[in-house]
Amino acid sequence: MRKNIRLIIFTAFVMTGLSSCTKWLDIQPTDRVSDETLFSDSKGFRTALNGIYQQVAVPQLYGRQLTWGINSAMANDYYPFNLNDELKSASNADLANNNIKGSLADIWRKAYTAIANCNKLLIEIEGKDDSFFQFGRSEKNLIKGEALALRALLHFDVVRIFSPATIRNNEQPFVPYQEYYPAHIAEALTTKEIMVKIIRDFELAQALVEENDLTKNSFYLSGGLAYTLNGISTQDLVFFTFRMNRLNYVAINALLARAAMYSGDYVKAKKAAFLVYNFGPDGKRWFSFTPEYLTNSVTRSQKLPEDLLLAFYDPKLVTNIKDYRGTLTFQLNTNYQTFFPPAERDYRRNIINTTDNVSYKWLESVSQAPQNLIMPVVRLSEAYYIYSECLYREGNTTDALIFLNKIRSARGKSSAFLDITENGYYGELLMEYRREYMSEGQTIFAHKRLNRRMVLGNQTIEVNDRFTAPVPEDER
Secondary structure, eight states: OOOOOOOOOEEEEOOOOTTOSSOSOEEEEOSOOOHHHHTTSHHHHHHHHHHHHHHHTSTTTTTTTTTTTHHHHHTTOBOGGGSOHHHHHHHTTOTTSHHHHHHHHHHHHHHHHHHHHHHHHHHHHHTSOGGGSTTHHHHHHHHHHHHHHHHHHHHHHHHHHHSOOGGGOOOSOOEEOOOSSSOOOOOEEOHHHHHHHHHHHHHHHHHHHHHIIIIITTHHHHSOHIIIIIOOOOTTTGGGOOGGGSOOHHHHHHHHHHHHHHHTOHHHHHHHHHHHHTTSTTTTOSSOOOOGGGTSSTTOOTTOGGGEEEEEEOTTHHHHHHHHHTTOOOOBOTTHHHHSOTTSOOGGGGGEETTTTEEGGGSOOSTTGGGGGEEEEEEHHHHHHHHHHHHHHTTOHHHHHHHHHHHHHHTTOOSOOOOOSHHHHHHHHHHHHHHHSTTTTOHHHHHHHHTOOEEETTEEEOOSGGGSOOOOGGGO
16 A cells, blocks of 8 residues: 655634634645744644644545535435536446546545644644643643544544445455554554544543533533634634534544444444533533524525534635536435425425525525535534434333434424334434435435435435445555
């Protein structure tokens, strides 16, 4: 396996002013910044971490392919005849086709480049004393924790695309876990082996960010959307704000639950999911669900931001989407109306333009301009789905349905789902994933994790080995 990963460091500066659409950070690349210069003070570590966040927001990663691009096309979120050749191949699970091979290789390459930068930062920070950082131990741990979580998340999404799901018990190695810098040739691991490392890093990360997010600067995470999305303009403190756009304590635990679920560790998944649940409307109320009235007006909150635990950010996102789509409209799957039966209230229907059959999530909004820049990665609802499924697996079908119905109710449904049969329960659970994460890139991996077919109206699609992309040829 060849690894030629060049370290790319970005300098960052923050656009202040709460009315600005380009809050948090604006990243401008430089040629090369020496290690000695970049890591000479704590602000250099902040700059390096912000640079990695901007790296993962590019179109090859969460700016397109891992959200509304290839991942959503694989889930058949779109009407295939209104897609370009790349996404048609994804929709058909033809992942070895020349129309998509290059894009899949770009996902791999961009992910491992960002991982290399995580590893570089982690090596540099190990050599620094707590007193080196402006805000001491909590700042050092926060930066280290976020870098570990980014490394785990990137590996996890590479695994979900390029390696069979754990449930298939494939003992072949597919994906390496890079945890050193400079990068060297690391052995590819089986899905089970690499998931152990991913979960380890998420667990380390959540422990490291806990002091900042739950004690020292908790109001930046608990103060509602105004703080988590907008932050503040004080120069020395702005790095510690915008926690919704970063890997905060709650988001890391949600990702831990997601990863544990994927690996089949339902005890760990249940514990992490319940922790996240306790920060929602039934607990600490740090996070809530976007109210219905914000989804059906001219000031539509098209990305349901109140319940986002993690969302990456790119000021060029709208431009990139327009450039990629061109004249194509990316109409939703023609069966989408069966996901939202007319007889049932469900305000997630409001974020679909029913005239053109497209999602408002990725259309430019004039009234909600700050939302144009964010790409959803983790939602509060996922903790409910995971906790519900863990209860169901334990045989506690009563409470499993209670938690599943909590989301249905939160999204406006007035009827309760009551079917406790296996096919009935999992059919509704997967339908909830589709309603909740349409064009966000998560649905396909729920099917892949469960080894369950996709049912789209009268069409049934088996989720088998075709949905595992071949490792790029120059990486084998």
